Amino acid sequence: MNIKNIKSEFPIFKQKINGKPLVYLDSANSSQKPQTVINSMSSFYETEFSNVGRSVHSLAVKATNRFEDSRDKVKDYLNANEREEIIFTKGATESINLIASSFGEKFIKEGDEILTTELEHHSNYVPWHFLRQKKGAIIKFAPVNENGEVEIDEIKKLINSKTKIIAITHISNVTGTIMPIKNIVDLAKEKNIPVLVDGTQGAPHLEIDMQDLGCDFYAISCHKMYGPNGLGILYAKKKWLDELPPYQGGGGMISEVLKEKVTFAETPTKFEAGTMQTAEVVAFSEAIKFIQELGIKNIQNHENEIMEYGIEKLKKNNSVNIIGDPKDRGSVICFTMKGIHPHDIATILDEDGVAIRAGHHCCQILHDKLGMPATARASLGVYNSKEDIDILSDAINNCKKIFKV
Numbered sequence: 040m041n042i043k044n045i046k047s048e049f050p051i052f053k054q055k056i057n058g059k060p061l062v063y064l065d066s067a068n069s070s071q072k073p074q075t076v077i078n079s080m081s082s083f084y085e086t087e088f089s090n091v092g093r094s095v096h097s098l099a100v101k102a103t104n105r106f107e108d109s110r111d112k113v114k115d116y117l118n119a120n121e122r123e124e125i126i127f128t129k130g131a132t133e134s135i136n137l138i139a140s141s142f143g144e145k146f147i148k149e150g151d152e153i154l155t156t157e158l159e160h161h162s163n164y165v166p167w168h169f170l171r172q173k174k175g176a177i178i179k180f181a182p183v184n185e186n187g188e189v190e191i192d193e194i195k196k197l198i199n200s201k202t203k204i205i206a207i208t209h210i211s212n213v214t215g216t217i218m219p220i221k222n223i224v225d226l227a228k229e230k231n232i233p234v235l236v237d238g239t240q241g242a243p244h245l246e247i248d249m250q251d252l253g254c255d256f257y258a259i260s261c262h263k264m265y266g267p268n269g270l271g272i273l274y275a276k277k278k279w280l281d282e283l284p285p286y287q288g289g290g291g292m293i294s295e296v297l298k299e300k301v302t303f304a305e306t307p308t309k310f311e312a313g314t315m316q317t318a319e320v321v322a323f324s325e326a327i328k329f330i331q332e333l334g335i336k337n338i339q340n341h342e343n344e345i346m347e348y349g350i351e352k353l354k355k356n357n358s359v360n361i362i363g364d365p366k367d368r369g370s371v372i373c374f375t376m377k378g379i380h381p382h383d384i385a386t387i388l389d390e391d392g393v394a395i396r397a398g399h400h401c402c403q404i405l406h407d408k409l410g411m412p413a414t415a416r417a418s419l420g421v422y423n424s425k426e427d428i429d430i431l432s433d434a435i436n437n438c439k440k441i442f443k444v
């Protein structure tokens with residue numbers, strides 16, 4: 040496999056959109072899936088399907104082994120200490136809700152503080168808001184500066200004896216800012232404060248090593264990592280998982296159920312209530328294999344090259360205003376155009392086969408701060424090329440012509 044012709048591994052690019060080749064610039068929203076992941080899903084359903092962790096018949100045993108084998112692959116990929124530190128969820132949103140709910144239940148009381156930033160996706164704010172409502176906790180927001188960065192000093196200033204958890208994104212899905220997670224973890228460790236990282240945008244683009252990052256919790260969306268939809272991962276240090284109460288109750292997560300009392304299974308099963316995604320978990324190991332074969336560093340370098348080319352090209356267009364100028368940027372380019380609403384930009388670009396996203400990208404607090412209700416966003420995946428950026432740029436010029444700006 041070679042990054043230069045990687046598009047051929049993704050069947051979605053065989054089709055035309057509005058008569059034009061598909062230029063997919065919406066990977067921060069969800070990535071496309073390589074053939075190997077799609078094949079793995081369908082072959083699992085065709086020949087191996089069974090529910091996992093329940094029956095003892097041959098299919099069930101094989102499916103359970105495949106499911107648990109995926110957990111091992113994720114553990115190795117993240118360099119977690121133990122396989123029990125990997126919980127499958129339905130997405131990063133559920134991973135964060137799990138921690139906000141279970142950690143909040145056990146460790147947060149009235150007046151305690153949760154430290155987050157103005158950069159966060161709603162998935163890393165609303166679960167903490169629930170806790171604020173339920174327990175009377177306080178949420179503190181480290182401010183974003185004019186470049187779209189959150190300075191470490193601003194985080195430092197807000198840490199005090201009431202801070203019970205720091206919940207922070209790895210990469211902003213709007214400004215592309217890569218947060219200095221290791222420095223934040225070092226700061227937090229001095230005060231014994233756990234750190235939750237929303238790794239939704241980090242995991243598909245950066246090398247992520249839990250020993251190196253040192254965070255306590257890391258949330259992942261598998262569908263943004265070339266994996267199946269409806270699947271996420273929560274990495275959590277085992278010491279926490281052993282202590283935290285379960286998030287949801289139901290089949291699978293129990294040890295013993297009596298009329299008087301219920302006891303729970305050990306982690307990770309304690310946090311995986313009910314029938315789990317099976318084909319998705321199995322197929323995710325193919326997504327990891329895909330990333331490993333290409334090499335995450337190569338993917339990152341490739342995306343950086345295209346992102347920098349894109350920024351330079353769009354900067355030359357005097358109708359385009361690029362949002363944020365962080366020193367460390369992931370593969371996200373948000374922009375606005377004078378006199379054209381972002382939704383109109385996205386609609387017109389679509390006529391040229393260019394798929395971008397428009398809106399507040401589930402970051403209303405950040406958009407309020409930017410003083411704009413919506414932006415347009417082009418976000419990259421491994422399959423993008425400089426040619427895609429050229430097509431984007433032409434489509435933007437076409438947009439200018441239509442709107443006469």
Ligand SMILES: Cc1ncc(COP(=O)(O)O)c(C=O)c1O
Pocket residue numbers: 067068129130131132133160162163208210211212237239240260271
């Ligand atoms: C930074 C960030 N956090 C969290 C999420 C939520 O991910 P999911 O909807 O897959 O759970 C997203 C999705 O776009 C995101 O970009």
